[in-house]
Amino acid sequence: MAAxxxxxxxxxxxxxxxxxxxxxxxxxxxxxxxxxxxxxxxIFFLLGGIEALLIRTQLVVPDGQLxxxxxxxxxxxxxGTTMVFLFGMPVxxxxxxxxxPLQIGARDMAFPRLNAFxxxxxxxxxxxxxxxxxxxxxxNGGWFAYVPLTGPTYxxxxxxxxxxxxxxxxxxxxxAAAINFVVTIMALRxxxxxxxxxxxxxxxxxxxxxxxxxxxxxLSGAATLLELDRRFGTHFFxxxxxxxxxxxxxxxxxxxxxxxxxxxxxxxxxxxxxxxVFSRKPIFGYAAVATSTVAIGFxxxxxxxxxxxxxxxxxxxxxxxxxxxxxxxxxTAVKIFNWIGTIWGGKVxxxxxxxxAAGFVAQFIIGGLSGVMVATVPFDWQxxxxxxxxxxxxxxxxxxxxxxxxxxxxxxxxxxxxRMLDERLGTLTFWLTFVGLNxxxxxxxxxxxxxxxxxxxxxxxxxxxxxxxxxxTLGAYILxxxxxxxxxxVVRSLYVGEPAGDxxxxxWTLEWATSSPPPPHNFHRLPPVLSARPLWDLKRRGRPRGxxxxxxxxxxxxxxxxxxxxxxxxALGLALLFAALLVSPVWAFAGGLMCVAGIVGWTWPxxxxxxx
Amino acid sequence: xxxxxxxxxxxxxxxDLTYVIFGLAAVVFIVVESLLLFAVLRFRRAQVSSEPKQxxxxxxxxxxxxxxxALILAVLLAFTLRTMSAVAGPARAAPAQGAADAIQxxxxxxxxxxxxxxxxxxxxxxxxxxxxxPVHVDVSSTDVIHSFWVPQLQGKIDVIPGRINATxxxxxxxxxxxxxxxxxxxxxxxxxALLVVADPADQFSAWLEAQQQPAAPPTDxxxxxxxxxxARVGCITCHTIRWGSTGAGGTRGPDLTHVGNRRTLxxxxxxxxxxTMAGWIANPQALKPGSDMPNLNLNGDDLQALLALLEGLR
Numbered sequence: 001m002a003a004x005x006x007x008x009x010x011x012x013x014x015x016x017x018x019x020x021x022x023x024x025x026x027x028x029x030x031x032x033x034x035x036x037x038x039x040x041x042x043i044f045f046l047l048g049g050i051e052a053l054l055i056r057t058q059l060v061v062p063d064g065q066l067x068x069x070x071x072x073x074x075x076x077x078x079x080g081t082t083m084v085f086l087f088g089m090p091v092x093x094x095x096x097x098x099x100x101p102l103q104i105g106a107r108d109m110a111f112p113r114l115n116a117f118x119x120x121x122x123x124x125x126x127x128x129x130x131x132x133x134x135x136x137x138x139x140n141g142g143w144f145a146y147v148p149l150t151g152p153t154y155x156x157x158x159x160x161x162x163x164x165x166x167x168x169x170x171x172x173x174x175x176a177a178a179i180n181f182v183v184t185i186m187a188l189r190x191x192x193x194x195x196x197x198x199x200x201x202x203x204x205x206x207x208x209x210x211x212x213x214x215x216x217x218x219l220s221g222a223a224t225l226l227e228l229d230r231r232f233g234t235h236f237f238x239x240x241x242x243x244x245x246x247x248x249x250x251x252x253x254x255x256x257x258x259x260x261x262x263x264x265x266x267x268x269x270x271x272x273x274x275x276x277v278f279s280r281k282p283i284f285g286y287a288a289v290a291t292s293t294v295a296i297g298f299x300x301x302x303x304x305x306x307x308x309x310x311x312x313x314x315x316x317x318x319x320x321x322x323x324x325x326x327x328x329x330x331x332t333a334v335k336i337f338n339w340i341g342t343i344w345g346g347k348v349x350x351x352x353x354x355x356x357a358a359g360f361v362a363q364f365i366i367g368g369l370s371g372v373m374v375a376t377v378p379f380d381w382q383x384x385x386x387x388x389x390x391x392x393x394x395x396x397x398x399x400x401x402x403x404x405x406x407x408x409x410x411x412x413x414x415x416x417x418x419r420m421l422d423e424r425l426g427t428l429t430f431w432l433t434f435v436g437l438n439x440x441x442x443x444x445x446x447x448x449x450x451x452x453x454x455x456x457x458x459x460x461x462x463x464x465x466x467x468x469x470x471x472x473t474l475g476a477y478i479l480x481x482x483x484x485x486x487x488x489x490v491v492r493s494l495y496v497g498e499p500a501g502d503x504x505x506x507x508w509t510l511e512w513a514t515s516s517p518p519p520p521h522n523f524h525r526l527p528p529v530l531s532a533r534p535l536w537d538l539k540r541r542g543r544p545r546g547x548x549x550x551x552x553x554x555x556x557x558x559x560x561x562x563x564x565x566x567x568x569x570x571a572l573g574l575a576l577l578f579a580a581l582l583v584s585p586v587w588a589f590a591g592g593l594m595c596v597a598g599i600v601g602w603t604w605p606x607x608x609x610x611x612x
Numbered sequence: 613x614x615x616x617x618x619x620x621x622x623x624x625x626x627x628d629l630t631y632v633i634f635g636l637a638a639v640v641f642i643v644v645e646s647l648l649l650f651a652v653l654r655f656r657r658a659q660v661s662s663e664p665k666q667x668x669x670x671x672x673x674x675x676x677x678x679x680x681x682a683l684i685l686a687v688l689l690a691f692t693l694r695t696m697s698a699v700a701g702p703a704r705a706a707p708a709q710g711a712a713d714a715i716q717x718x719x720x721x722x723x724x725x726x727x728x729x730x731x732x733x734x735x736x737x738x739x740x741x742x743x744x745x746p747v748h749v750d751v752s753s754t755d756v757i758h759s760f761w762v763p764q765l766q767g768k769i770d771v772i773p774g775r776i777n778a779t780x781x782x783x784x785x786x787x788x789x790x791x792x793x794x795x796x797x798x799x800x801x802x803x804x805a806l807l808v809v810a811d812p813a814d815q816f817s818a819w820l821e822a823q824q825q826p827a828a829p830p831t832d833x834x835x836x837x838x839x840x841x842x843a844r845v846g847c848i849t850c851h852t853i854r855w856g857s858t859g860a861g862g863t864r865g866p867d868l869t870h871v872g873n874r875r876t877l878x879x880x881x882x883x884x885x886x887x888t889m890a891g892w893i894a895n896p897q898a899l900k901p902g903s904d905m906p907n908l909n910l911n912g913d914d915l916q917a918l919l920a921l922l923e924g925l926r
Binding site for chain 1: 613614615616623625626629630633634637640641644645647648649651652655656657660663664665666667668669670673674677678681682685688689691692693695696697699700721755756757759761763766767768769770772773774775777778790792793794795796797798799800801802803881901902
């Protein structure tokens with residue numbers, strides 16, 4: 001902190017500035033893009049949350065009358081689709097966007113304009129999906145979209161066209177972001193930052209980005225085949241035409257299971273950043289935590305058919321996928337013990353980021369254990385497609401991803417906005433989230449074991465499902481309150497939050513070596529990286545050791561630094577193209593032309609600078 | 613409807629496995645959560661004036677906490693694989709063609725067709741089996757993917773168009789066991805239940821024999837009128853009633869030859885009583901919106917005639 005005390009503070013992006021919107025539309029600053037990702041994803045999270053509350057309100061009593069089956073099926077499909085594609089992945093991409101260049105001591109992402117394109121494609125893809133509600137034709141075949149239910153015969157409306165096209169569109173955004181992360185982390189690390197000195201969050205983003213590059217193409221391909229079946233009369237998934245409905249499931253879960261780790265690894269990375277700082281100790285077993293991340297990444301592409309234990313695969317195949325799924329629990333267990341080891345012997349400050357990070361560990365143990373249970377094939381024959389699985393996946397995705405994300409918000413928002421969040425409100429948010437989660441989802445284990453299937457718009461009385469459902473609904477509303485408390489805390493902090501200073505947590509990674517919020521070019525200079533905790537070295541040992549330079553320069557990104565509106569033009573062209581595919585191919589041609597024009601503008605060589 | 617209240621050998625094996633994994637999970641849960649909670653409470657501070665000892669790791673300890681979960685999981689996997697073959701094995705052995713102990717279950721949006729090929733009968737949403745007798749079940753679908761699941765007897769098996777999957781059912785005690793479609797299959801996925809009725813062998817044989825009989829021509833004039841209505845308003849385009857050798861009708865909906873004997877209507881949606889039957893025929897779209905059964909806007913006389921007919925089909 002002493003290193004940067006003399007820097008001028010930079011005002012955060014505010015909309016009151018003239019031309020703020022115009023600047024935003026052409027920004028290529030990873031921090032503005034990261035914040036845009038996080039904010040947009042959070043708004044989608046609120047929408048997905050409203051959908052969740054509609055579901056829980058419908059199910060609070062047997063034979064509920066709030067939603068008819070057609071409405072219910074749209075709501076639960078959009079809940080899943082939103083939480084995975086419009087909240088989970090983009091919010092983590094947003095944190096990665098904001099934090100990774102700062103944590104590795106870079107000026108920006110490797111490809112700032114591609115980064116902007118990723119955001120615009122995400123925003124427009126999300127709006128595209130939600131536009132379906134305006135036509136009363138939201139996707140209704142489940143977020144997993146199993147054929148033939150989602151094929152032309154059984155879903156003749158345009159509902160599932162919105163879904164398939166929207167998923168292809170969003171996939172472009174994700175892969176663009178992922179490639180950018182990989183190149184950035186490979187190429188732009190500060191001098192001295194060897195792989196085993198990278199912050200663990202950077203490790204998890206690297207593995208996540210690789211998984212995105214592997215996992216998204218099968219999904220985009222499958223969605224394309226589905227759209228061909230739906231619109232052009234092909235028979236990829238039609239058993240009567242020689243196709244195979246199980247082909248869809250294999251392709252979808254080839255995406256879908258790595259996806260689970262895409263959603264959890266960066267949250268694990270946040271926890272691995274936060275627990276040490278608030279325990280005042282380094283992570284216990286850095287190498288084990290980093291390599292277990294890589295191990296999880298590798299194994300995660302071999303487990304997909306554990307979603308398909310009931311489809312009648314050969315028993316040998318089921319045995320293989322049970323084994324790979326059980327094996328992935330080992331590196332996960334290693335992480336949990338390393339986190340506990342990090343806290344052990346430390347001096348623990350129970351501040352909100354720590355509470356959420358420790359809450360993550362506590363909840364993830366439950367989600368992990370129920371995950372091992374459903375990996376045991378015969379038990380899964382009973383539990384699959386029941387509320388037991390709903391309980392399991394929400395312990396992982398709320399207990400894991402959402403707790404991790406909330407930990408990340410409480411930890412990094414001061415860096416992003418320059419202002420602290422209120423700690424009492426943060427603690428209240430934590431307890432509401434913790435109680436709400438357990439009240440909402442623990443009883444679902446019970447209703448599942450009492451035989452309640454998932455994805456039912458109603459259920460009859462007399463099967464013992466009433467009480468667990470009632471408690472689940474109560475818990476869901478408490479979760480809703482928790483999110484309201486969080487939103488209030490953030491808004492309040494923007495106006496009256498305490499100034500954060502550069503390094504409010506006395507932390508050790510490079511993002512705390514610059515002002516809050518950081519200047520557009522991130523760093524004037526950096527301390528040399530001699531360990532995984534460069535600021536610890538700087539603060540605790542005074543000046544860096546003699547053999548290292550006193551200060552080093554951050555790495556430059558590969559693109560020109562001037563703002564560009566071309567990424568937005570390309571994304572708009574794609575949006576036009578996909579929207580047109582719903583109605584008229586002629587306009588799709590116009591959208592395609594707009595993309596081409598955008599790409600030409602994008603790649604047009606800049607005029608040489610005078611004197612260059 | 614709980615898999616933890618098994619009534620047959622397959623579900624019992626799975627329940628045993630379930631208790632093993634729940635036991636292991638409970639131990640792991642208590643140990644790990646206690647360690648976490650203890651660490652947080654034991655080492656918490658209101659303020660930190662000096663830094664704690666900086667510990668970067670401990671290789672032997674980390675080796676131990678890698679090996680111990682691996683061992684526990686290996687044991688669990690062994691249990692899993694053993695139970696798997698015990699539970700699924702019998703389904704893989706194909707029965708003799710047309711054997712009396714083999715049945716076919718066909719998933720439709722949103723009801724279950726049940727065929728006994730040996731006896732050449734077709735019924736709906738109700739499977740009858742003899743206690744103690746393993747029954748081979750072939751499942752297939754005419755439309756989308758469903759999943760056949762009777763938790764007290766057996767784990768689920770997906771019902772996939774273009775494929776025939778196999779499972780087996782056996783009940784060790786008489787009873788009525790509820791099952792429900794477990795794969796999302798459209799608007800009325802929630803209302804696609806079925807019952808498995810396990811009876812002692814002699815009662816089962818009597819039931820099977822009764823089902824093989826054609827419907828008895830009605831003697832009551834109102835029911836006779838019902839036969840006319842059944843054809844005139846269009847029921848016959850989707851439903852069959854077998855009258856002796858002449859029984860004709862559609863096969864899109866359940867065979868109604870013995871509908872009066874069934875316990876439920878509309879795939880487990882309603883108990884089968886004259887009142888619910890009237891409500892169902894009068895307005896199926898109110899009870900099960902999206903189902904193939906249309907609102908026929910019957911007048912009172914036609915409705916009463918149909919009811920008299922259907923109630924008599926025992």
